[in-house]
Amino acid sequence: MNGRKGTLIFWGVASLILFCLVVIGLFVEEAATVTDFSRTNLPPSLQYPFGTDWMGRDMFQRTLAGLSLSIRIGLLTAAVSAAVAFVLGLCAATLGSRVDACISWCIDWVMGIPHILLVMLISIACGRGFTGVVVGVALSHWTSLARLVRGEILQLRQAPYMLAAEKLGVSRLKQAGRHVMPHVLPQFITGLVLLFPHAILHEASVTFLGFGLSSEQPAIGVILSESMRYLTTGKWWLALFPGLSLVFVVVLFSLLGDGLRRWLDPASAHR
Amino acid sequence: MEPILQIQHVSIDFTQYESRKGTSRRCLQVIRDLSLTLYPGQVMAVVGASGSGKSLLAHGILHILPYNSHMRGEILYNGEPLTKERAKRLRGREIVLIPQGVTYLDPLMKVGAQIRKGRRDEASRRMSREALGRYGLSPDTEDLYPFELSGGMARRVLIAAATVEKPRFVIADEPTPGLDTVSAGRILAHLREIADAGAGVLLITHDLELALRIADRVAVFYAGETIEDAAASDFADPSLLRHPFTKALWHAMPGHGFRTIAGAQPYPGTAERGCPFVSSCVDCVDKCREAEEIAPRYVRGGWVRCLRVQQDTTEAGTENGDLGEGMEE
Amino acid sequence: MRHRLRFFLRKLLRMILLLLGVSAITFALMCASPLDPLQTNVGQVALGSMSQEQVEKLEAYWGVNTPPAERYMGWLSGVARGDFGMSLLYRQPVLTIIGQRLGNSVWVLGFAWLFSGALGLLLGVLAGVYRGRLPDRCIRWYCLLISSTPAFWLALLLLLVFSVWLGWLPIGLSVPVGMETSAVSFLDRVRHAVLPALTLSITGVANIAMHTREKMIDVLESDAILFAKARGESGISIILRHGLRNVALPAITLQFASISEIIGGSVLAEQVFSYPGLGQAAVTAGLGSDLPLLLGITVITAAIVFMGNLAADLLYGVVDPRIRRGRAKS
Numbered sequence: 001m002n003g004r005k006g007t008l009i010f011w012g013v014a015s016l017i018l019f020c021l022v023v024i025g026l027f028v029e030e031a032a033t034v035t036d037f038s039r040t041n042l043p044p045s046l047q048y049p050f051g052t053d054w055m056g057r058d059m060f061q062r063t064l065a066g067l068s069l070s071i072r073i074g075l076l077t078a079a080v081s082a083a084v085a086f087v088l089g090l091c092a093a094t095l096g097s098r099v100d101a102c103i104s105w106c107i108d109w110v111m112g113i114p115h116i117l118l119v120m121l122i123s124i125a126c127g128r129g130f131t132g133v134v135v136g137v138a139l140s141h142w143t144s145l146a147r148l149v150r151g152e153i154l155q156l157r158q159a160p161y162m163l164a165a166e167k168l169g170v171s172r173l174k175q176a177g178r179h180v181m182p183h184v185l186p187q188f189i190t191g192l193v194l195l196f197p198h199a200i201l202h203e204a205s206v207t208f209l210g211f212g213l214s215s216e217q218p219a220i221g222v223i224l225s226e227s228m229r230y231l232t233t234g235k236w237w238l239a240l241f242p243g244l245s246l247v248f249v250v251v252l253f254s255l256l257g258d259g260l261r262r263w264l265d266p267a268s269a270h271r
Numbered sequence: 272m273e274p275i276l277q278i279q280h281v282s283i284d285f286t287q288y289e290s291r292k293g294t295s296r297r298c299l300q301v302i303r304d305l306s307l308t309l310y311p312g313q314v315m316a317v318v319g320a321s322g323s324g325k326s327l328l329a330h331g332i333l334h335i336l337p338y339n340s341h342m343r344g345e346i347l348y349n350g351e352p353l354t355k356e357r358a359k360r361l362r363g364r365e366i367v368l369i370p371q372g373v374t375y376l377d378p379l380m381k382v383g384a385q386i387r388k389g390r391r392d393e394a395s396r397r398m399s400r401e402a403l404g405r406y407g408l409s410p411d412t413e414d415l416y417p418f419e420l421s422g423g424m425a426r427r428v429l430i431a432a433a434t435v436e437k438p439r440f441v442i443a444d445e446p447t448p449g450l451d452t453v454s455a456g457r458i459l460a461h462l463r464e465i466a467d468a469g470a471g472v473l474l475i476t477h478d479l480e481l482a483l484r485i486a487d488r489v490a491v492f493y494a495g496e497t498i499e500d501a502a503a504s505d506f507a508d509p510s511l512l513r514h515p516f517t518k519a520l521w522h523a524m525p526g527h528g529f530r531t532i533a534g535a536q537p538y539p540g541t542a543e544r545g546c547p548f549v550s551s552c553v554d555c556v557d558k559c560r561e562a563e564e565i566a567p568r569y570v571r572g573g574w575v576r577c578l579r580v581q582q583d584t585t586e587a588g589t590e591n592g593d594l595g596e597g598m599e600e
Numbered sequence: 601m602r603h604r605l606r607f608f609l610r611k612l613l614r615m616i617l618l619l620l621g622v623s624a625i626t627f628a629l630m631c632a633s634p635l636d637p638l639q640t641n642v643g644q645v646a647l648g649s650m651s652q653e654q655v656e657k658l659e660a661y662w663g664v665n666t667p668p669a670e671r672y673m674g675w676l677s678g679v680a681r682g683d684f685g686m687s688l689l690y691r692q693p694v695l696t697i698i699g700q701r702l703g704n705s706v707w708v709l710g711f712a713w714l715f716s717g718a719l720g721l722l723l724g725v726l727a728g729v730y731r732g733r734l735p736d737r738c739i740r741w742y743c744l745l746i747s748s749t750p751a752f753w754l755a756l757l758l759l760l761v762f763s764v765w766l767g768w769l770p771i772g773l774s775v776p777v778g779m780e781t782s783a784v785s786f787l788d789r790v791r792h793a794v795l796p797a798l799t800l801s802i803t804g805v806a807n808i809a810m811h812t813r814e815k816m817i818d819v820l821e822s823d824a825i826l827f828a829k830a831r832g833e834s835g836i837s838i839i840l841r842h843g844l845r846n847v848a849l850p851a852i853t854l855q856f857a858s859i860s861e862i863i864g865g866s867v868l869a870e871q872v873f874s875y876p877g878l879g880q881a882a883v884t885a886g887l888g889s890d891l892p893l894l895l896g897i898t899v900i901t902a903a904i905v906f907m908g909n910l911a912a913d914l915l916y917g918v919v920d921p922r923i924r925r926g927r928a929k930s
Contacts, residue, residue, distance in 0.1 A: 109621045112902040114864035120886050121898070125629035201750050205868055208752050209883050224753060228872070236760050243753035250748035335829045337821075363832020375827035377842050379849075379921060388833055389841055416921045432831065 007259045014252045018071060021249065025068020032061040032218050044237050051237035054230065063242045065218035067249055073134060074200035074253070080138035081199065082145060082192040089149025093157070100150075107143045115140055116209075119202055123211040133212040137202050145191040152184050186264040194257035197250045204246060220246045273350060275440055275471040276309040276332075281344030283327050283336065301327055303495045305344070306567070307473075311439070314463060314472040316482035316503075318520075319492025320536050325475045329368060329442045332473075334358040348440070363388075367433040369443040369462075373425035376417040376432075383413025386432045402431040406461060423454035430461055441465055442473045447481055459485045479506075480524050488573075491517050494537045494547035501573040513575035515555075516548045546577070554579050611913070615906050622902040623679075623895060624672070630891045631668040637688075637889035638662060662688060663891070675895065684899075685892035689884065694896040697881060702900070705866060705877030707789075711797045713862050716804030717855045723805065724812020725847060729839055731817055739809060746806040751865045755799045755872035762795060769794055792875065799869040800862055807861065808854050812847060819846040849920055856912035860905045 036056035044051045050059035092103040110118065118140045123132030156162055156179065165175050206212040207221025215222050220242050227238035283302040301324030309315045319325050331342045334355045346353045348366070358366070376385055386399040400410045406427040412420075420428060426446055433441065443462055447455040463485040466472045476482050482489060483506055491499040491514065498514045505511040509521045522530040537547055545560040546552070552559070559578055567574040568582040638658055650658075659665055678685055684694035727739040746754075762769045769791055819825065820843060828838050867879035874880065878897060885894040917923045 105617075105621065108618055109625060111860075112618055112622050112905055113626075113898055114860045114867070114901060114905070116864040116867050117882060117898055117901065120867075120882070121626055121629045121894075124635065124886055124889070125632040127634040197748060201748075204750050205752060208750070209868070209871060210887055224750075224756065228756070231756065231760055232764060234764065236764070239753070239756045239760065243750070243756065246753070247745065247749050251744060254744055254748055330826070330830075333830050335826060359832070361832075362830055368827065368830040370823065370827050370830070374823040377824040377828070377845065379845050380842070388831065389837065416925065418922050419925065429827075 007263060011256060011259055014256050018249065018252060021064070022068045022071050025064045025066075025071075028061045029065045029068070029218060032057065032065040033216075034058075041235060044241070050241040051235075053226070053235075053238060059223075059238065059241065062218050062223060063220070063245050066220040066223055066242065067245055069213075069217065069219055070200050070203060070246065071249065073130075073137075073203050074196045077134055077137040077141070077199040077203065078192060078195040080134070081141040081195055082188070084138070085142035085145035085191070086149055086188060088142065089146040090153065092146070092150040093153035103146070103150075107146060110140060110143050115202060116205060119206045120209065120211050123206060128211055129214055130217070133203050133206055136206060136211075137199050141195055141198055141202070145188070145195065148187060148191055149184060152187060153180060156180055156183055190257060190261045190264055193253070193260050196253040196257070200246070200250055200253070272310055274308045274347075275311045275349060276307070276473070277345075277347040277350075278305060278307040278332070279345045279347070281305045281328075281331065281342060281346065283324070283331050283340055283342045286339045286341075301340075301495050302331070305497050307490055307497070307500070309440075309471045309473060311469055311471050312466055313487045314466045314474055314485050315488045315490065316474045316476060316479075316486035317490045317492055317497075318476060318479045318482055321477045324495055325477075325492055326371075326444050329444045329473075329475055332358070332442060333362050333366065333368060335362075364436050365439045367438040367441055369430050369433045369441060369446050371445045372429075372449065373417050373420060373422070375429065376425070378417050380416070381413065382415050382417065382420070382428055386413070386428070386435060398435050399431075402435045403428070405434075406431050422449050423451075423457075426450065426454070426458050427461075430458070434465065437468075438465075438470055440471045440473070442475065444475045445477065446474075447476065447478065455481060456484070479520055480526075491520065496547060496576065498548070498577070499573065499575045500567075505571075505573065511571065513570050513573065513580050514548075514577050515552045515579075517575075519551070611910055615903070615910070618906060619899055619902055623676075623899050626895050626898045627668070627672050627675070627891075630889070630894065631671075633889070635889055636664070637891075638664065640887075640889055662889075675892070684896040687885070687890055687893040689888045689890040689893065694892050697893060698878065698896055698900055701876065701878040701881045704875070705870070705879065708793050708797045708800065708869075708875070708877065709862055709866055711793075712800030712804055712866075713855075713859065715797075715801040716862070717808060717851075717858065719801070720805045720808025720854075721812055721847075721851050723809040725816050725839070725843065727809065727813040728816025728820060728847075729843070731813075731820075736813075739813070743806040743810050746803055747810075749803070750868075751799060751803045752868040752872050754802060755795070755869045758795050758799055759872060792873075796866070796869045796873050796875050796877075799872075800865050803865055804858055804862055808851075808858060811854050812851060815847050815850045816843060819843055822846075849916065852915050852919065853912050856908040856915075859908040863901055863904070 034057065036052075038056065039048070039052050040054050040056045042048055042052040048058055048060060050063055052058055053062075088103050088106075092100045113121070119133075119136040122136035122139055126132040126135045162175065162179055165179065170178075203212060204219070204221040204224070207219050208225045210225070212221055213219040215226070223242045224239055227235070227242075230238055281302065282300060282304055284298045284300040286298055305328065307315065307317070317325055317328065327336065327340065330336045332346060332353070334353075336342060348357070348361070351357070353361075362368075376382070383396075383399055386402065387395045399413065403410065403412050408424065408427055408431065412424070412428065417425065430446070441462070446458050446462070450458065459481060462472050462474060466485075474482060474486060479489070483503055486503045489501050489503055489506065490497045491501070493516050499512070499517045501512060501517065506521060509518050509527075512518050512521060516532075519530075519532045522528050523532055532551060537550070545562055546555065546565055549555045549559050556579070562578060565576045565578060567576055568580055570580055570582060638655075663671055675685060682695075684698075686692065687694050687697050690697055723739050723742075727736040730736045820839075824846075825838060825842055828842055833841070863879070866877060867882055869875070870877045870879040871883055878901075882894060882897045884890070885897065
């Protein structure tokens with residue numbers, strides 16, 4: 001077995017784990033909100049591997065539901081972000097210098113404000129909650145990918161074979177389909193997958209600060225934010241396990257993205 | 272005279288993944304069964320098409336090949352095996368490399384500091400200024416950054432850098448591309464001077480015409496193999512040459528008709544068996560395609576890997592002996 | 601010299617345009633919000649029990665009924681005079697609050713910035729040199745883990761370990777509760793700043809180390825390094841003389857680009873440690889719909905980020921001989 005086959009197997013396993021997490025999380029969403037005051041503040045045990053909180057909710061189920069929600073929001077926001085990035089990058093590269101300058105100013109504005117502040121601001125504009133988080137994360141993460149798409153297309157348009165194709169009268173659409181897409185798509189998909197970790201982390205952070213999902217929703221950010229109140233009294237499990245699970249999911253996504261990048265970039269295959 | 276460098280049956284291969292989407296690794300043999308002998312005071316030109324892996328030969332001798340490549344065979348320096356440790360000890364002192372161009376200099380370091388390898392004592396300063404002076408560069412050159420050098424200056428700086436300490440064996444890897452004829456001639460003349468001073472010079476180039484100006488012997492490189500080893504004087508007349516490719520090369524030279532060679536050179540390592548030149552050869556027969564291995568045949572003081580050439584009977588017994596026979600000084 | 605001046609003026613103009621854009625976007629976003637500042641801050645019940653007159657007074661205070669364009673122009677003309685307005689929550693000039701909060705944050709930010717930069721550079725160079733071997737793998741895993749860890753959770757863990765379990769460090773606030781500001785010793789300030797600074801340092805390392813590693817690998821694969829090897833330079837000499845020199849330039853860019861990230865992280869870290877810095881003020885202002893304060897913080901932050909980039913550009917011109925000498929010639 002060599003590195004490439006290993007990557008392929010890893011991809012299959014990791015995707016399966018993430019998929020299962022999403023599905024299981026959906027099923028336990030109901031159970032995660034059940035309060036039972038006969039079992040409050042229990043430390044981790046075999047029955048409650050992540051312990052229970054002050055309302056007797058099973059932290060393991062809450063965490064699963066939270067991860068599922070996080071992954072779904074991550075997928076949604078990354079997809080929206082990537083779509084925005086693609087359209088803007090494409091426009092900047094093809095619609096002339098004025099549009100290009102406009103978009104590049106937009107990128108500078110968005111990049112000038114630290115990410116977390118920007119997500120906060122957009123979330124406030126949307127009235128916080130689910131919409132706030134999704135729009136906030138989606139509209140703040142497109143910049144680097146848009147730059148990448150723009151640069152890639154601009155470089156391609158200067159390539160000798162593209163100039164030749166244009167001179168030969170190959171239609172614009174055909175040029176795009178035949179030459180541009182095969183070049184840009186792999187990079188774009190890699191960028192998209194590498195957006196997930198950022199999206200998930202920012203969703204959790206903004207929710208933690210109180211600008212995101214409301215406290216009734218089973219979100220990791222909400223769980224950790226609530227745990228703050230109980231940390232000083234020694235309820236360490238409220239913070240440790242949910243956070244650790246989130247790190248696990250984000251690491252999986254990062255590794256997926258890395259694997260994809262190595263796969264699509266032959267030069268790095270030798271490393 | 273004792274040869275300074277003997278390369279015996281050296282092969283270099285690369286590990287590579289099959290294709291963008293492939294999952295299997297493969298070995299790409301860039302240099303296959305290469306043998307050369309070089310004497311002190313001699314310039315030996317290794318001539319081959321661009322991108323045929325000639326540079327790797329230089330890197331292989333110095334033991335600075337990239338991590339995903341592997342070298343087999345034997346290299347003797349002064350009659351003793353040139354191991355990794357020995358190469359490490361000798362390179363930069365007795366064995367030096369003159370690289371292709373300005374990219375081989377650190378872009379952020381002044382020329383002087385690079386030539387002196389960081390030493391700041393007065394003796395090193397004097398030596399570096401002397402080395403620059405030898406190649407017509409003023410002492411001010413020391414204070415320039417590589418991006419401030421012209422193409423010709425950069426080559427001369429590279430030669431100066433290589434020859435600060437009197438080397439005994441010089442490898443010049445494509446020292447002339449991008450230069451005008453006058454500058455290129457000057458660089459070659461410098462190489463000849465180094466050889467005349469007693470060092471062995473291995474000149475790796477794609478330009479046969481330029482190489483013939485200073486070389487004593489020429490090794491012709493085709494698809495990763497040395498197919499012929501000839502004295503430079505053999506190029507005076509195509510009938511003295513042995514391999515059909517060398518002859519074609521001769522006819523392709525500007526003074527000799529400029530005739531192009533039909534067909535494309537196969538990538539190194541793609542030919543499984545037989546002669547790599549079959550597709551373009553005017554003279555090939557079935558056995559050229561079938562032969563498992565074409566061993567060198569000794570003809571008129573040189574050798575050739577061609578089944579269509581008759582080996583001289585008088586030298587048949589020297590197969591394992593001195594491959595550079597015919598170099599009487 | 602004239603070239604330099606023009607370069608500088610152009611950058612300055614760009615910065616003004618950028619800050620204008622940032623303020624306009626922030627303002628528009630805040631105004632678009634459906635959240636009613638009166639309900640958030642005064643509360644539904646309290647509002648119901650108030651007289652019409654009182655409510656109108658409050659509405660005027662929070663600027664609810666003024667058209668956004670008019671408010672923005674008012675704010676702009678104030679800024680032109682050096683007045684960023686009054687914070688609605690703190691009832692103090694915005695600039696005073698920002699000055700105070702920035703004063704608290706600047707030590708934390710500065711320490712984390714320098715520390716993570718230096719450590720990141722060191723780890724990146726090491727990983728690049730030992731590419732594929734054990735040190736490289738360890739560093740890469742560390743970076744992967746850290747960049748996958750939410751900063752606030754790391755802060756929570758540190759709080760758990762150092763404050764709750766070991767009891768070495770205080771739980772929050774930059775000064776002990778109930779003490780006069782003047783009575784607070786320097787040591788107290790340090791004790792409260794340690795954990796936020798540590799959080800930001802740990803998280804800041806990952807990005808810098810990974811990028812430095814890539815650069816180092818590129819440099820070590822370059823022709824120049826090959827020639828240095830061919831000339832018999834030893835491995836250490838190659839790394840120190842050529843490797844570090846060539847990695848230094850991208851490191852400058854990385855270092856200054858990390859400012860934005862560190863400020864972003866400080867919002868989270870300060871919230872966890874209830875450290876009264878700029879980040880915490882931003883969260884408070886955001887939750888309380890304190891438009892002038894949030895606007896001020898955003899603009900100041902953007903200015904700091906931009907000046908960081910400018911500093912990197914200027915430094916580049918001094919350090920890189922290709923720019924320094926190239927410019928002198930032209």
